[in-house]
Amino acid sequence: MRICMLLDAAYPTDIRVAKEARALVDDGHTVFILSRAVDDRPQREEVDGSVVVRRQLANSEVNRGLGGVVRGLVDLVTDVRRVWVDEAGSLVELEGIDAIHVHDLPLANTGLAIGDEYDIPVVLDLHENWPEAVRQYRAGHSPRNFLNPRYVASRLTTPIVRLKRIERQAVRRADRVIAVVPEGRDHYIYDCGADASDVFVVSNVVDLDTFDGEADPVPGYEDQFVVSYVGTLGGGHRGLDTVIRAVPHVVDDVPSLRIVIVGDGSDYKRELERLTADLGLENVVEFTGRVPFDDVPKYVAASDVCLVPHRDNGHTATTIPHKLFQYMAVRKPVIVTNVAPLGRVVDETESGLVVPAGDVVAMADAIQRLSDDPALCDRLGENGREAVETKYNWAVESEHLLDMYRDLERETAPSAQEVASSP
Known part of the structure; x- marks a missing residue:
């Protein structure tokens, strides 16, 4: 399959994303990673076999001026970031993308909108329970953050109850959902209402090919x-x-x-x-x-x-x-x-x-x-x-990801009758 990953961060920085992309490429898939621009990296380059496409995608970069404010308000109400839809849509059309792979909840509805617009399946890869993660991070924020208007606006417009509603709706709409642990899978099934047959576990295990388990210790701690x-x-x-x-x-x-x-x-x-x-x-x-x-x-x-x-x-x-x-x-x-x-x-x-x-x-x-x-x-x-x-280890765990994509590919492949009837 030709897979477009959506990552609302710079790349390569995320261990999980890198492991998944490499595994998919090694299994014969073609992977594109649409991510935020990085000053010292090219707009398009190959990294470990994946094609990384970097664009100005952060809200602070694209929602400038009066038009940007209006666009930002529409994005906020719909929870769909149109600039991502447009950039990913270009990749879908130019590269013949077969599936959208969304990393984490903030881009879930954006990925689902792309899937609806181009009639392709969407995989929702939830690295963590996003609403509860936000709750924990906010609890530790300094009161001085409330002096920042952007921070206040974020708190007011994305209350935890709204994030939980987005999570429930997204996992029900996605073609596949990936959790990190069985406990997370249970959350998406029993708390959010996802179809059990669509939720898979791909855990954050170690890649023994890239993590040096025999490294020499950093000096200075020998007697402690x-x-x-x-x-x-x-x-x-x-x-x-x-x-x-x-x-x-x-x-x-x-x-x-x-x-x-x-x-x-x-x-x-x-x-x-x-x-x-x-x-x-x-x-x-x-x-x-x-x-x-x-x-x-x-x-x-x-x-x-x-x-x-x-x-x-x-x-x-x-x-x-x-x-x-x-x-x-x-x-x-x-x-x-x-x-x-x-x-x-x-x-x-x-x-x-x-x-x-x-x-x-x-x-x-x-x-x-x-x-x-x-x-x-x-x-x-x-x-x-x-x-x-x-x-x-990743050699074992990656098979869960690959099996999920093999199943998705079989499910979305055109039937013999459809192939025969096509012009």
Whole structure:
């Protein structure tokens, strides 16, 4: 099939999108990725076999002047971004696109409008429970954001109740829906009313061909017991404040303890830095900031234990981060919270310890237990590596995506009677 992906971001930046595009190309499909323009990248180029088409598509770029304001209002009311419809429509006509693959909810109705206009199927790839993700991010925003008129307008025009309505309607209309975990699939079926036969799971597992599970550790941590978190610091639902609050309960018994938080974020990172200072833990808790993706395996390799301390909510309960499987690929024991997808995977694979979300004492006890028992750390780490080698890897998981497209291709292929009757 000739597939047009819609990505409301710069590309290549998203691990999930890159993995899916490569898998589809390797299976014989032709993939176009329509994404936002990037200053230093060409408008059209080939990346790992996919054709990336970059255009000025951000609302701030296209909705300028009086005409732009009117266009923006129409887009807002209909939840369909006409500039995306026009650009994707050009690709459909010029390249003979057979299917639209939409990444995440904000472009769902836009993708569905393209599908309706050109009578082609639409795949809705929901990386997360978008309404609940927005709820969590907004909860962590600084009050000073309300001084920004654009932010206020966004809050007023996209309340959570509207986002949930868009989600329900979109998953019912799409030809196929992709969830990240079985818990997410259940949400789209039972909470949103999607047809169970149309909802598939393609998880955020590790690609062992591109992620270096044997990386050399970043230097400087040789004499420390390193407990790390690697990833975006995008909001309080990450649960890292629980980890920092746990440190005073365990640092006297583990004097070599070093908490290393790798990644960046705005408001929540500042909140964590203030908490660290208030508790006098600047010599124990380190914030590295953003690091190149190629350095991520090196920080994981330097760690003794790795963390996914999510709080339990509608967002975290219906998705799972790449980082869990990346940790496992480097043979690191993990501490995760009892959020459904995390607890399910770690319990099944016996790759780490599961603690109640938000429980400071339980987090401290888990760190203490692993510090006291190197043999347990080794066993849990080896279990994790075995799990990603045999099940939780992209070579296995990508077959779910490819099977879905094979099924869609059979469903949309013209019948022999239609072929015979065509001029």
